Amino acid sequence: MTMYAPRSVTELQALVLDSERIHVIGNGSKPALHCAVNGAAIVDLSGMSGIIEYQPAEYTATVRAGAPVRELSAALREKGQYLPFDPLLPEAATIGGTVASNLSGSRRFRYGGVRDFILGAQVVDGEGRAFGVGGKVVKNSAGFDLSKFLVGSMGKYAIMTELTFKVFPDVPRFRSLGFHYEELEEALSAIYFINQSAYELDALDLAPPSVHPINRGKKNGNWMLLARLAGFDDTLPRRVERFTAAMTRDTATIRVEELHDSAALWNPLADLTGEFLVKVVIPPKQLPAFDALIAHNRRRYSVGGNIAWAATDDIAQLDTALTSCGLTGLCLSGAVDSALIGVPIDNALAERVKQVLDPLGKLV
Amino acid sequence: MMNRGILQALQKIYPADRLLTRDVELLPYESDALTAFNAKPGAVVLPVNEEEIIDTVRLCHQLALPFVARGSGTSLSGGSLPIPEGLTIGLNRLNRIKKIDPLQRIAVVEPGVINLHITEAAQPYGLYYAPDPSSQSICTIGGNIAFNSGGAHCLKYGMTSNHVLAMKVVLADGTVTRFGGESVDGVGIGPDLVGLFVGSEGLFGIALEITVRLMPQPELYQTVLAAYDDLGRAGDAVSMVVASGLLPGAMEIMDRLAIKAAEASVSAGYPDAEALLIVELEGEALQVEAEFEQLLGIIEKSSAIEVRVAQNEEERTRIWKGRKGAFSAVGRLSPDYIVQDGVVPRSRLGEALVEIGALKDKYQLDVANVFHAGDGNLHPLILYDGREAGALERAEALAGEILALCISLGGSITGEHGIGMEKRDYLPAMFSEEEIDIMEGLRRAIDPNEIANRGKMFPGGEAPALSQHGVHPLERAGLISRE
Numbered sequence A: 001m002t003m004y005a006p007r008s009v010t011e012l013q014a015l016v017l018d019s020e021r022i023h024v025i026g027n028g029s030k031p032a033l034h035c036a037v038n039g040a041a042i043v044d045l046s047g048m049s050g051i052i053e054y055q056p057a058e059y060t061a062t063v064r065a066g067a068p069v070r071e072l073s074a075a076l077r078e079k080g081q082y083l084p085f086d087p088l089l090p091e092a093a094t095i096g097g098t099v100a101s102n103l104s105g106s107r108r109f110r111y112g113g114v115r116d117f118i119l120g121a122q123v124v125d126g127e128g129r130a131f132g133v134g135g136k137v138v139k140n141s142a143g144f145d146l147s148k149f150l151v152g153s154m155g156k157y158a159i160m161t162e163l164t165f166k167v168f169p170d171v172p173r174f175r176s177l178g179f180h181y182e183e184l185e186e187a188l189s190a191i192y193f194i195n196q197s198a199y200e201l202d203a204l205d206l207a208p209p210s211v212h213p214i215n216r217g218k219k220n221g222n223w224m225l226l227a228r229l230a231g232f233d234d235t236l237p238r239r240v241e242r243f244t245a246a247m248t249r250d251t252a253t254i255r256v257e258e259l260h261d262s263a264a265l266w267n268p269l270a271d272l273t274g275e276f277l278v279k280v281v282i283p284p285k286q287l288p289a290f291d292a293l294i295a296h297n298r299r300r301y302s303v304g305g306n307i308a309w310a311a312t313d314d315i316a317q318l319d320t321a322l323t324s325c326g327l328t329g330l331c332l333s334g335a336v337d338s339a340l341i342g343v344p345i346d347n348a349l350a351e352r353v354k355q356v357l358d359p360l361g362k363l364v
Numbered sequence B: 001m002m003n004r005g006i007l008q009a010l011q012k013i014y015p016a017d018r019l020l021t022r023d024v025e026l027l028p029y030e031s032d033a034l035t036a037f038n039a040k041p042g043a044v045v046l047p048v049n050e051e052e053i054i055d056t057v058r059l060c061h062q063l064a065l066p067f068v069a070r071g072s073g074t075s076l077s078g079g080s081l082p083i084p085e086g087l088t089i090g091l092n093r094l095n096r097i098k099k100i101d102p103l104q105r106i107a108v109v110e111p112g113v114i115n116l117h118i119t120e121a122a123q124p125y126g127l128y129y130a131p132d133p134s135s136q137s138i139c140t141i142g143g144n145i146a147f148n149s150g151g152a153h154c155l156k157y158g159m160t161s162n163h164v165l166a167m168k169v170v171l172a173d174g175t176v177t178r179f180g181g182e183s184v185d186g187v188g189i190g191p192d193l194v195g196l197f198v199g200s201e202g203l204f205g206i207a208l209e210i211t212v213r214l215m216p217q218p219e220l221y222q223t224v225l226a227a228y229d230d231l232g233r234a235g236d237a238v239s240m241v242v243a244s245g246l247l248p249g250a251m252e253i254m255d256r257l258a259i260k261a262a263e264a265s266v267s268a269g270y271p272d273a274e275a276l277l278i279v280e281l282e283g284e285a286l287q288v289e290a291e292f293e294q295l296l297g298i299i300e301k302s303s304a305i306e307v308r309v310a311q312n313e314e315e316r317t318r319i320w321k322g323r324k325g326a327f328s329a330v331g332r333l334s335p336d337y338i339v340q341d342g343v344v345p346r347s348r349l350g351e352a353l354v355e356i357g358a359l360k361d362k363y364q365l366d367v368a369n370v371f372h373a374g375d376g377n378l379h380p381l382i383l384y385d386g387r388e389a390g391a392l393e394r395a396e397a398l399a400g401e402i403l404a405l406c407i408s409l410g411g412s413i414t415g416e417h418g419i420g421m422e423k424r425d426y427l428p429a430m431f432s433e434e435e436i437d438i439m440e441g442l443r444r445a446i447d448p449n450e451i452a453n454r455g456k457m458f459p460g461g462e463a464p465a466l467s468q469h470g471v472h473p474l475e476r477a478g479l480i481s482r483e
Helices: A009-018 A069-078 A095-101 A146-150 A184-195 A236-250 A284-293 A315-325 A348-357 B004-013 B023-029 B050-063 B115-125 B141-147 B193-197 B231-243 B256-266 B285-301 B313-324 B326-330 B346-363 B391-408 B424-430 B433-446
Strands: A022-025 A041-044 A051-055 A060-064 A118-125 A130-134 A158-166 A173-181 A203-207 A223-231 A255-259 A276-281 A298-302 A307-312 A328-333 A340-342 B043-045 B067-070 B087-090 B097-101 B106-109 B164-171 B176-180 B205-213 B220-228 B250-255 B275-283 B306-309 B336-339 B366-372 B377-384
Touching: A009 A041, A009 A118, A009 A130, A009 A158, A022 A095, A051 A069, A060 A069, A069 A095, A095 A158, A118 A146, A130 A146, A130 B433, A146 A158, A146 A348, A146 B193, A173 A184, A173 A236, A184 A203, A184 A223, A184 A236, A184 A284, A223 A236, A236 A255, A236 B285, A276 A315, A284 A298, A284 A315, A307 A315, A315 A328, A315 A340, A348 B164, A348 B176, A348 B193, A348 B433, B004 B043, B004 B050, B023 B043, B050 B067, B050 B087, B050 B164, B050 B205, B067 B141, B097 B115, B106 B115, B115 B141, B141 B205, B164 B193, B176 B193, B220 B231, B220 B285, B220 B313, B231 B250, B231 B275, B231 B285, B231 B346, B250 B256, B250 B313, B256 B313, B256 B326, B256 B366, B275 B285, B275 B313, B285 B306, B313 B326, B326 B366, B326 B377, B336 B391, B346 B366, B346 B377, B346 B391, B377 B391, B391 B424, B424 B433
Parallel strands: A022 A041, B043 B087, B067 B087
Antiparallel strands: A051 A060, A060 A158, A118 A130, A118 A158, A173 A223, A173 A255, A203 A223, A203 A298, A276 A307, A276 A328, A298 A307, A328 A340, B097 B106, B106 B205, B164 B176, B164 B205, B220 B275, B220 B306, B250 B275, B250 B366, B336 B377, B366 B377
């Protein structure tokens, strides 16, 4: 396996032209995405790093794809702003890898995912062409929106070298609450209650009895709905009070506790140990059926029950569970032949893009 | 008139009352909300289900017959303008809301469903559909998808693309494909095909079924209207709001001419001023109340000559009525006008407005300015009289200079109206030859015959007649407006 570390777009273009097969890697924080690359030249983009332009007054930031997420987040934090799509691996991932794999953390709940905050990109495609897609302003509808297409594209259509995002002002204070439910269905009803209410939560996750640290070790623990409110000193306590009152009155919660708000609490992967770690995109209504099949696994239902994170030592079993529920999973760690498991995706439109950007199939 | 063979093939799909070929039947379809252009389609078909659409697209592919899908024809960039002698596929009859699922906050709709009807169906559950183009009471979701429509409330929650979770589409070569799902993560795994399809201006194919996300109705709106004796000061106020860390749902500015038009048209009761700024906060009541206090503090420091706070829903509606009606109101001041849709970085709004002022003098035309200040999206309305020789050409030249200005300031030629017919010659100002080649390549990979909405988005190609003047009949009736 040959490793390359281009320092410029021109070097990257030359590499693409000289190679038969290319596989891109950032910091390698999601090893399963790099399993099936069979002799392709590995291009490490972490050398193409740094913030190119950050304009707090415009709510926009442009960075090189190899930049660590933590570098961009730190620069934003200094100006009281943040990436609302909440990169999943804020300490380990590069920004390019986060976009390529479309991985958001729990705070995606409030304003949306990567697709909702990407504005444009510079890329090098499989033909070695360097060009731009999208734009650099917060609103733009000129041309086909290939920048959104890059989200989740896994480096298989074009290699991102530069990315522009919309960013938002962050809030200074957070409060986290845990609502306990005896059954999954009750916790799910509480999610539905929140969905139809005007309470604006910063994040909403659901942890099964065995997983969360507070529940861990207890044989018959409860389902815990983790809710986070964000705001300002003067109103947050009253909002927390109001929300708690509504939840205890209108849902089947058996206990409420204030949790210590921390990055660890809101890292959906914090307690997921297992050989394979998998992201599943799931409509909340399918949670009971899916959960019944994977109840022995460590798991957490994030973003209001719309994204499942599951850890397992038996990937075949998880694959079967996904298939029987009609769901698709993306494996992030563990040795796999294909990072995609469960039901395959209808790729008719993506294949057309591939024909144009990488007709020789160089990018894998 | 279409050739007999094509008509016979269409007759196999459509009964006579849904296959329009006579001049008088075709007339309403000759133009859209960009009234400067018109063209006569060869025929108009009115499918009632997705099978008919699929059959029609497959037939068009087979015969290399150009087609354009059309909803209510409110495109401001000429996006739904007929292709001369081509087929117009009218989608208004596919107007079923197939499902409202309040628990998961989603709706599944057909392409001909009117934007506002989704909100109306969701309202009993305390939910709404967020994108709110000014034409929302008549424009369809299919059209919103083609042009990634926006509205006044985009800064916080995005445009159409950000609210679509899943789609079933027929590509221009007849392939039927689905992408996305009911999870709020949408496509979630694999390239974001929803994001690619939305905003493709009808060049990729036709959306058959669309899953959109719904949002909870905010508990409280707080709306303030501030008047300034200088347009620049209104712009400065926007910068101050942004710098404070507040995230308003909407920030809109209107200049003197736009205010005058709105007053003449809907009597919104606006103050007499050089510029008006509307800022709206929305969300949980406790939070909004606290933020609104902060906002009023900022407005107070912004040298506003008058500040009005909407005390109730009625007053809020009145403030918005003037703003949302501003475009059609301009029709009262001038027989014809062109709406531009360029975007500049927010911090350069002031510069852009000064430049537009200078251009206005150069071309001796009036320009009314209405814009989504929060996201730097300008809507200069260039007023002209189409009966005056050379006036339209002057207006178009001025429009072109405004687009060039937006690009030179680091912005975009369109924020939410799309390229369509109107701005296709300006695409090269924003994208390199190679970038346009790649986009054209993509178009051909999906549509080898280039039949879907032929003549739009890309420069060149046959242009329809540039003749009409006067507002669209629907606009005159107050049914559509241009935002």
